[in-house]
Amino acid sequence: MTRFKGRVRVMPRAGLLDPQGTAVAHALGALGFAQVGDVRVGRTLEVLIEANSEPEVRDRLRDMCDRLLANPVTEDYTIDTVEAVT
């Protein structure tokens, strides 16, 4: 068994109103970042997990996302990275 760190990104579904993103975009505009268009706010989760292989980690992370980490009604998830840690 190897210890892995998986990084999962959960974002509000495209097209769904993201009031936090809108508020951050307005604040950036007020700070003078005039070029800022759309901002969306999601979350990143880092999960430490023991497994035999990277594909196994990805499978387990997908299962975790489907059952708990993301809500399929409003959120999409991406497994960004899976790396062995020592």
Next chain:
Amino acid sequence: MKVGIVRFPGSNRDREALHAVQDAGHDASLIWHRSTDLEGADLLILPGGFSYGDYLRPGAIARFSPVMQAVTKHAAAGRPVLGICNGFQILCEANLLPGQLVRNASLAFVSKMVSVRVESDATPFTAGYRVGQELRLPVAHGDGRYVADDPTLDRLERDGRVVFRYVPQSPNGAMHDIAGITNEGHNVVGLMPHPECAVDALTGSADGAAMFAPAALAAAL
């Protein structure tokens, strides 16, 4: 009738719910979320609050509490379940009701009296109202914006499963101004406003009292 009120860590207004059902003449008890025994309850209420601190998403962690298996079984048997505020969020996360409740469009926590229109009297909790009746009920939530995909919204509207709608508009940006819905069996109802806090004119409204009235509830069993 025996009413069970499920308490999660972080529940609130659970005692208001207890008083509301006791004032209506029911036997009622509080059921701890780690219990797997509903103590013979005919009807369940999942109260408001911030179970598990709303961590991850409101209701996301509470739905895995041991008691939820019994709640799911109770609902599947066609017996009445009412989810109020956080209870509504938990029922959605548990897939006992469709859709989800997300951050208010304004990002502000809203705590005030609102008006909702009764859209269906075909549930155990609304049999004491008439369709079109407007109720004054308090809301207190930061994540009350009801969202669902278009096919789900179409189905809810077509099948008369929107139970309460904010009038003249929602305080949170809810799709179709939805304040409460029911499941396919019409035995599970979730709503964001707090009927248990509107059972006595002294607190500003008694419009919620009929939701706990024994005759209507008994007829539903």
